[in-house]
Amino acid sequence: MSAHSTHERDEYLNRAIQLAVQNVADGGGPFGAVVVTPDGTAHEGVNRVTRDHDPTAHAEVVAIRRAAAATRRFDLSGSVLYASCEPCPLCLSATLWARIGRVYFAADRHGAARAGFDDALFYEYFSGARPELLPVEHADLSASDQPFDAWRNHVRRTAY
Numbered sequence: 001m002s003a004h005s006t007h008e009r010d011e012y013l014n015r016a017i018q019l020a021v022q023n024v025a026d027g028g029g030p031f032g033a034v035v036v037t038p039d040g041t042a043h044e045g046v047n048r049v050t051r052d053h054d055p056t057a058h059a060e061v062v063a064i065r066r067a068a069a070a071t072r073r074f075d076l077s078g079s080v081l082y083a084s085c086e087p088c089p090l091c092l093s094a095t096l097w098a099r100i101g102r103v104y105f106a107a108d109r110h111g112a113a114r115a116g117f118d119d120a121l122f123y124e125y126f127s128g129a130r131p132e133l134l135p136v137e138h139a140d141l142s143a144s145d146q147p148f149d150a151w152r153n154h155v156r157r158t159a160y
């Protein structure tokens with residue numbers, strides 16, 4: 001491996017798996033994740049969807065939120081995400097937006113499917129194979145670009 005040793009990778013993946021198993025015992029979903037920021041700090045997350053009534057509270061998203069809050073940064077460049085299961089499209093998008101540079105995962109989307117989770121199905125939606133899962137419609141209004149015009153004209157904007 002290039003940047004990270006397989007020993008370090010497997011240590012964090014095993015920790016993510018341990019978090020996931022413990023989360024099941026605690027009444028949550030079977031997913032855990034760790035974000036390691038460039039200073040070497042491990043920020044842990046577990047799936048909190050049912051307990052927080054938050055469909056976006058996937059383990060990876062929770063770990064990203066915790067890493068961002070702890071470092072007071074929305075740009076986590078140079079960080080690594082370790083996940084007990086292959087990140088779903090939601091988690092991958094959050095990872096891209098966080099500018100996290102690398103991802104390792106243990107179980108895959110097919111293992112998640114066997115446990116009753118829709119990760120593989122949603123991958124099919126994004127591949128274009130299942131458009132009927134979510135109709136998305138473009139309405140091109142005359143005001144559509146006003147927010148972007150306001151943004152471009154705002155001198156002290158914080159880009160991300």
Ligand SMILES: Nc1nc2[nH]cnc2c(=O)[nH]1
Pocket residue numbers: 029031046047057058059060083085086087088091112117118119
């Ligand atoms: N990777 C991942 N897949 C999920 N599918 C449902 N919840 C989760 C989660 O927290 N993480």
